[in-house]
Amino acid sequence: MNRIRTAARVSTALITLGFTQPVFAQAQPADTALPPAQSPEAGPVAITQESVGSDVIVTGSRVRGAAPVGSTVIALGREDAVAGGAVTTDRLIKQIPQVFDLGVSENSRGQSGGSGNVTYGNSVNLRGIGPYATLVLVDGHRVVNNSRSVDPSIIPTLGLDRVEVVADGASAIYGSDAVAGVVNLIPRRSLNGVEATGRYGFADNFREYQAGLAVGHKWSQGQIMLAFEHVYRSALSGNDRRYFRSDQTAFGGNDYRVNRCSPGTIVAGGVSYAIPSAGVTQATAGALVPGTSNRCDDIVGQDLIPEQTYDSANMTFTQDLGDRVTVFADGFFSRRSFQRTAAASSATLTVPQTNAFFVRPAGFTGTSYTLAYNFKDILPPNLNLGSAENWQISPGVRVKLFGDFQLEGIYSYGRGDDESNTFTGLTAANLNAALASSNPATAFDPYSLGRTSPATLAAINNSVFLAPTLSRFTGYEARLNGTLFQLGGGGVKLAAGYEAQEIGVALGNARGVIGIPIAFRNFSRRVDSAYGEVLVPLFGSANAIPGFQRLELDAAVRYDKYSDSGDTTNPKFGVNWSPVRGLVLRGSYGTSFRAPLITQIYGNSNSLFTQTYQNPAGAPIVGLALSGPNLNLRPETATTWSVGGDWDIVPRLKLSVTYFNVGYRNQVDAYLSDLAILSREAQFAGTGIILRGADAAARVAQLIASGVGVVGVPPAPVTLFVDGRNNNLGKSQTEGVDFAVNYTLPTANVGTFLFNVNGTYLTKYEVSITPAGTPIDRRNTIFFPLTFKARGSVAWDFEPFRVQATVTHVGGYTNNAVTPNSQVGSYTPVDLSVSWKLGGRDAHGLLGGLTLGAEVRNLFDLDPPYVNLAPSGNGSGGYDASAASPIGREVAFSLRANF
Structure with missing residues (x-):
């Protein structure tokens, strides 16, 4: 208890000071002529006026030399990965409070979208709106995926310049999937030398290590960079965490033990x-x-986190061919392999x-x-093993035309190969x-x-479950960018372009006895798109007047035509107004959409899965869930708008606040992996999603008679059926406030102090399961977005040392998966990191490029808040895997070298 009280006091004190790593960017004036933007070797990047050059494209706008008007950019650099202990890119992005670990996650697959995550990958779920509602790009262009999502860890942290996140609807700029926002992984292009890194971390019954090397060379007309990273993370067994137990009476919870012993x-x-x-x-x-x-406990032996091995590499290349033509390319290769121990097989047998x-x-x-x-x-343990392999190459050419107009063409080709295999399991016959x-x-x-x-x-025990997915992506892009004419506030700029995507997906399936061949279903999709964006600076530095130091308008529109989902047109409008120096007020409005995934339309498989469901009224219930196609899926649509401001209050003190509003309609939801669905059973009345008793038995018998196979041994009799297919059922309304405060305090004798805070507060998250259903506020209920998340840090730079303390706060919430409902406490771990440049500030030679680091994650070894929840095959149980980490205190040491 003393340790918990100490953690709470320290956490409160740090949050009061207000610190974090992510930085909200101030939208930039279009008429500012600045030198080329980032210094990628300088660590964390704040997209500020000084870092936006005329040849830089900042995420959220197609206009060269301008940040998005009306929206903000959150930027993270490699130093954030080091300070935050992020051994892979997805963990770097999860430092942002606007990212929720719901759905497509290695440790929590029980939410929407989780059932398709058969390789235990990670994606980005901005604001908790949905795991497929955030678009992930590499250097501004789309990349191959498994027709589900993009795992950001396809790019190694050592090969990243920075990550830029726009938490605002961006379909008018980028097309489908950018409902909640866009994440842009920007690779390094300015490394001139060699950088190597090694890190080893360990916690109770858990360990991980990272080793990487990046080599870059710059010359007068170009550059080349190659980076490689190897990461290993051990499995974390539920046996090694005391709260992952069926009998939770010692914690004040229920006894979820079963008689399948x-x-x-x-x-x-x-x-x-x-x-x-x-x-x-x-x-x-x-x-x-x-x-x-x-x-007994029938989930004993299950891994909370699977064993994972990452091997990832990326490259960049740029070469000027004379004064007007530049060729460039980027590419990546990633292979992530996994092994997960599942719970032992159990069943209710009929013995004649x-x-x-x-x-x-x-x-x-x-x-x-x-x-x-x-x-x-x-029987031996049930092992699920496989891999996710992706590669892509994107060469392009840039040609300078008349004035400052540039024409750019990019060709992308990529392949993906997902494998998820289980070679043991009960064969019912x-x-x-x-x-x-x-x-x-x-x-x-x-x-x-x-x-x-x-x-x-x-x-x-000779049942197999093989689920390969083969993906192919070809992309074509043509972009035109330049200044149309001059106004008093600067140049009126145009960005226009055409894009085409050719997508092929082969969904494999082998469910049955050992030796059954894999049957593939092949699908294809083509997307043709055209877009335009105009930036109009009405007032700028050249014609500023009192009340109008700056005023700029931005309008974008995009048309997308899908070969299998129809067409759509989406606009976006933005405004920046600076009434006085140091203050920018902004607003944006637009519409967005998301085309249903191929896997959502045609289904990952056509099977009935035997699963154990959390029962609010008592003991868990074994039921059957259907996975299959739905050829009637329609695109999701959304209306998004935001208002906010950025204020340089005093030198070195900046404040950013944004109010956001997202109305999401025709949401594609699937309940195949939602093992807590019975907590909301009344909301599904009349939909046929949940059937009980004789209705459930009849539906299951009908499906089996039609040839639908069963995975696992069904109960006798069947009393629960869940339709887990994808349906356009839901709609949601999400509103809230993002905020960021940054303060730098230099001193004459004791170095520089940096204080940062970044957070998000939801004022509304109302969801109706059906279009005509009554919206219900789901904030602060289990497996839905939480009202408050924040991350703060204070750093002390005193060459050659840097010390940083970081606090992450996740607010408490209500567990409504049990009756009566119970409250779950907040979670506020504290991290500490120290680095030492061995050669000091001005050292040369070997020592001058060496930095030692030490980190302690979850300094006070806080357990996740207890949650009265039965252990689940899809994550959680005694704790909430979507809101807290089960790893505990982790100690790590690192060495970085620059030559």
């Missing part, structure tokens, strides 16, 4: 009998006591009296009964045959006496 529980004629620990035969049937049952080992309880006269059983003692067998050599013994033959065990 080893030994198991017989239920005959409505009476339960616990099988003794020594097993049971007909000769010892008198040891069966009516009204007893074995209770023909079974060679059949035990008849005293007084039972029936011909069969059920037996709840766990196979953990007789073989299991039922073994249960019915009267031959001891081929019968299955469910009475815990180990009499089942190895051959029979192999036969009942």
